Every structure is written in structure tokens, then in C-alpha cells.
Amino acid sequence: MKREAVLIIDFGGQYDQLIARRVREQNVYCELRPCTVTLDEIRAFDPIGIIFTGGPNSVYDEKAPHADPGIFQLGVPILGICYGCQLLAHQLGGQVTPAQDDAAREYGKTVTRFDTSCRLFTGIPEQSVTWMSHGDYMAKVPEGFSLAARSDNCPNVAICDEARGFYGVQFHPEVNHTQYGKQMLRNFLYEVCRAHGSWTMADYKNTAIAAIREKVGDGKVLLALSGGVDSSVAAALLAEAVGSQLTCVFVDHGLMRKDEGDEVQAAFDPWPIQFVRVDAEERFLAKLAGVSEPERKRKIIGEEFIRVFEAEAKKIGRVDYLVQGTIYPDVVESGGGDAAVIKSHHNVGGLPDYVDFKEIIEPLRLLFKDEVRQLGRQLGLPEYLVQRQPFPGPGLAIRIIGEVTKEKLDTLREADFIFRDEVAKAHLEGTMSQYFAVLTNMRSVGVMGDGRTYDWTVALRSVTTDDFMTADWTRVPFEVLDAVSTRIVNSVPGVNRVVYDITSKPPATVEWE
Numbered sequence: 001m002k003r004e005a006v007l008i009i010d011f012g013g014q015y016d017q018l019i020a021r022r023v024r025e026q027n028v029y030c031e032l033r034p035c036t037v038t039l040d041e042i043r044a045f046d047p048i049g050i051i052f053t054g055g056p057n058s059v060y061d062e063k064a065p066h067a068d069p070g071i072f073q074l075g076v077p078i079l080g081i082c083y084g085c086q087l088l089a090h091q092l093g094g095q096v097t098p099a100q101d102d103a104a105r106e107y108g109k110t111v112t113r114f115d116t117s118c119r120l121f122t123g124i125p126e127q128s129v130t131w132m133s134h135g136d137y138m139a140k141v142p143e144g145f146s147l148a149a150r151s152d153n154c155p156n157v158a159i160c161d162e163a164r165g166f167y168g169v170q171f172h173p174e175v176n177h178t179q180y181g182k183q184m185l186r187n188f189l190y191e192v193c194r195a196h197g198s199w200t201m202a203d204y205k206n207t208a209i210a211a212i213r214e215k216v217g218d219g220k221v222l223l224a225l226s227g228g229v230d231s232s233v234a235a236a237l238l239a240e241a242v243g244s245q246l247t248c249v250f251v252d253h254g255l256m257r258k259d260e261g262d263e264v265q266a267a268f269d270p271w272p273i274q275f276v277r278v279d280a281e282e283r284f285l286a287k288l289a290g291v292s293e294p295e296r297k298r299k300i301i302g303e304e305f306i307r308v309f310e311a312e313a314k315k316i317g318r319v320d321y322l323v324q325g326t327i328y329p330d331v332v333e334s335g336g337g338d339a340a341v342i343k344s345h346h347n348v349g350g351l352p353d354y355v356d357f358k359e360i361i362e363p364l365r366l367l368f369k370d371e372v373r374q375l376g377r378q379l380g381l382p383e384y385l386v387q388r389q390p391f392p393g394p395g396l397a398i399r400i401i402g403e404v405t406k407e408k409l410d411t412l413r414e415a416d417f418i419f420r421d422e423v424a425k426a427h428l429e430g431t432m433s434q435y436f437a438v439l440t441n442m443r444s445v446g447v448m449g450d451g452r453t454y455d456w457t458v459a460l461r462s463v464t465t466d467d468f469m470t471a472d473w474t475r476v477p478f479e480v481l482d483a484v485s486t487r488i489v490n491s492v493p494g495v496n497r498v499v500y501d502i503t504s505k506p507p508a509t510v511e512w513e
């Protein structure tokens with residue numbers, strides 16, 4: 001069978017990687033190339049379909065990027081999205097103008113009516129919501145095209161030329177707000193481009209491994225392993241690609257959850273890699289002694305991590321490459337801006353910039369979290385590692401209010417384990433994005449047996465969110481909360497009260513510190 005690949009031409013839109021991800025999700029291989037890609041390169045790529053992305057420009061701007069006109073003669077179907085749609089119209093003889101009045105500019109959710117006889121809209125309802133984001137308007141559609149969707153404000157929301165397989169949509173089918181967007185992209189791939197959908201994450205794995213081998217050659221590779229999903233998957237990928245040249249340094253700062261350090265080590269035992277587990281608990285606890293201010297704790301932990309890692313890297317000797325488990329949302333979120341610092345995040349998996357290395361390798365840079373998980377499964381990582389909820393770099397230290405001591409850590413580890421265990425027993429893991437226990441610095445009076453107690457309060461926290469920027473508190477069933485509370489109070493010494501946090505983010509944050 002012919003290799004099936006879709007070419008996404010990048011005109012600078014914000015959702016370009018999301019388009020790529022949506023195509024992969026439909027089991028079709030794709031690559032994103034800059035809009036300067038030449039006709040020869042496109043021919044060599046031999047795509048079954050081409051997608052023009054959105055972009056910040058207006059097509060009639062002098063410096064606006066264009067496609068090589070030869071692209072329209074290749075006999076390959078094209079889907080233009082937003083700017084890509086206007087470009088298609090503009091380059092094929094239509095007319096695009098700035099929307100004269102505010103009404104024709106459309107931003108956000110827009111009720112749209114579709115001509116479902118158009119192949120792009122096959123099988124979807126005649127009316128649904130789309131996500132628009134355009135200030136320009138297609139005043140005249142090019143010859144050969146017909147209108148295929150309209151909104152109240154705009155008669156030309158989508159255009160199609162079925163004969164040539166050219167389609168343009170003013171909205172963004174790749175974002176979740178467009179109700180049937182995934183189906184539209186699927187229609188383009190399967191109805192128009194005639195894809196068979198044979199691409200899988202196993203193919204991604206093989207391509208990534210080949211690329212890593214080519215880049216690394218016989219060089220030495222170093223990876224800071226935190227035990228989180230991203231750095232674990234990156235480690236597994238590198239282990240598979242260049243295992244004998246790889247050293248993973250796992251700094252166990254003593255702030256991990258119950259059994260976590262052993263689990264991480266056990267997961268990496270089968271690979272033929274150098275696995276260095278540094279037991280740094282004493283070091284970290286000594287630095288944290290007497291510190292109760294949250295930001296101080298974070299800074300101390302971040303810095304100490306770097307110091308320990310640095311010492312280990314020195315022992316290993318010269319390394320050529322440093323691997324980071326950066327994933328696509330990290331790339332987007334680190335895009336800059338002047339946002340206020342709410343908490344200084346220490347991604348313990350990353351960023352020592354002092355080690356003497358040639359280059360940083362970020363093999364997960366283009367993947368979204370759920371794709372990283374799929375890749376982890378492909379690589380044979382155990383499910384408990386792959387499905388792991390996010391765990392902050394500073395660990396339990398930011399879930400103990402006030403000073404961090406070994407005793408408090410042990411108390412919190414037990415309470416947290418019980419919460420996670422009861423959630424698992426109730427099969428609720430999939431309904432919560434992150435759930436954990438917090439050891440407050442509040443003590444209160446209780447009665448156990450016939451005696452008075454004066455012990456700590458544990459708070460339970462569970463949130464549901466897509467992106468962790470905002471989060472809603474999870475409506476955990478009362479009977480589960482009841483089971484957790486009873487078990488904690490009965491079996492964790494020093495705790496006589498359990499409360500549940502019912503605050504969303506904002507105004508609260510997910511972690512308590």
C-alpha cells in the first residue's frame with residue numbers, strides 16, 4: 001500500500017499542532033512544514049492531502065505568506081482552515097476583504113448551517129456550533145467553488161470545489177468548541193483523500209527511535225528522571241533507542257508518595273541502561289528544616305535538585321546530549337508573556353543548563369499528554385506509570401502546610417495512599433484529573449475510645465480539569481469520602497479529622513502551596 005501522509009502547511013496559526021494531532025488521532029500520518037516549503041519538497045513528500053492552517057495575517061497584506069501556485073495543479077485535495085481558507089479563495093481568483101462591519105467579523109462560538117451534501121460535511125447535522133476567529137470576509141468565492149455553510153452574519157462560512165477536492169472553512173474544526181469538527185476532518189481524510197488509516201503510535205515510536213539513533217550516534221546521553229509520565233516515557237524511548245549510552249538520574253528527594261521511588265526504579269530495571277537513584281532525602285530535609293514559607297520551600301527544592309544532579313553528572317563524565325521530557329502544552333505555555341508569577345514551578349525533570357553537553361533532545365515535543373501516554377504503553381511501561389496523575393516537582397513538601405519533617409511526610413504518605421487506594425477501589429480514577437491528601441498545620445480536639453485527642457487535620461483535594469489552568473472540585477461520592485475518612489482516622493497515627501476541599505481554581509489553586 002502507498003505510504004499515506006498528509007502535509008500540513010503552517011501559516012502561523014495558534015492551533016497548528018492541534019490540527020496535526022487531530023490527523024494523527026484519525027490514524028493518518030502527517031507532518032507540519034513551514035509555508036516556505038517548495039513545490040519540489042511537496043512532490044517529494046507525496047501527500048494524499050494538504051491542509052493550510054490558520055495564521056495571523058490578512059491575505060491582501062503585502063508580506064502575507066502565500067502557497068506556491070503550483071500546489072493547485074498537483075491533483076491533491078486541499079483543506080484550508082481560516083487564513084488557509086481565505087488564501088485558497090484569494091489565490092484561486094476569489095476576493096477576500098476586511099469585514100466592513102463588526103457583524104461580519106466573527107469570533108467565538110457561532111451557530112452554523114451546513115450543506116450536508118458536501119463531502120466535508122457528510123453525516124453531520126444541518127446545524128451546529130463552530131468556533132470562528134476571523135476578521136476577513138470572502139466577498140467573492142472563486143470560480144468552480146460553491147458555498148457549503150453559512151452563519152447568521154456571514155453567507156460564506158465554507159466553500160467547496162468537489163471536483164478538485166478543494167475545501168475551505170472560516171472556522172476551526174480542530175478545536176473542541178466546533179461540535180462536529182473531528183467528523184469534518186475525518187471526512188476530509190477518509191471521504192476526500194481516501195485514507196485507509198493505517199498509521200499507529202507504534203509507527204511514531206519507530207520513527208522517533210530511528211531519528212534519535214541518527215542524531216546521537218555513539219554519543220553519551222543523560223536524562224533527569226522524575227518518575228512523572230513525561231520523563232518516564234522519554235526515558236523509555238531513549239532506552240529503546242540508545243540504551244547502552246543512556247544514564248538516567250533519578251533524584252529521590254524523600255518527598256515522593258508511598259513506594260513511588262521503588263516503583264520508578266522497578267519500571268526501569270528491565271532496560272539495559274545506567275539507572276542512578278540518588279538517595280537525597282537527608283540532604284533535602286536538612287535544607288528544609290525550619291522553613292514554612294511556600295515559595296522558600298519551592299526555591300530550596302529546585303536549587304537542591306540541581307546541585308544533586310550536577311554532582312551526579314560530574315561523576316558520569318562528559319555527556320553529549322541532555323534529554324528533556326518537554327511535551328507540546330509545555331512549549332505553548334512557556335510561550336512568554338508577562339503573566340504574574342503565582343507559584344514558581346520546579347519541573348524536577350528538567351533544565352540544568354550547566355552540564356557540559358552539545359544539545360538538548362526533546363523527543364516528546366510535538367505530542368499531547370494523552371499521546372505521550374499511548375507512546376508509553378507502546379514502549380511497554382506499566383499502566384500505573386503511564387496513567388499517573390500529575391505530581392509536582394517539589395512533591396509532598398508543598399502538601400504539608402508549615403515545616404516539613406520526616407514524621408509529617410510519613411503521615412501524609414499514608415493518608416494520601418489511602419485516598420488513592422479508595423478511589424481505585426471505587427473505579428473513580430478516570431473521573432478525576434488529580435487527587436491527593438494535604439497535611440494541614442491545624443490540630444483539633446477529638447475523641448477516640450474514651451479519650452481526648454489533639455491531632456492533625458488532613459484535607460482531601462480532588463479536581464477535574466482539562467488543562468490545570470482552571471479546575472473544578474470533583475463531586476466525589478459521599479460514600480467514598482466516608483470510607484477514606486474512616487480509614488485515615490483509624491489507621492494513620494496523629495490524625496483525628498479529615499476535611500474535603502470544595503474550592504475551584506480560581507480562586508484557589510490545585511496545590512495548597
Ligand code: XMP
Nearest residue numbers: 344345346347390392393394468509510511
Ligand atoms: P496549581 O497549584 O498551580 O497547579 O494550580 C497546577 C498544576 O501544576 C502542578 N504543579 C507543579 N508541577 N512543578 C511541577 O512539575 C511544580 O513546582 C508544580 N506546582 C504545581 C500541580 O500539581 C497541578 O497539576
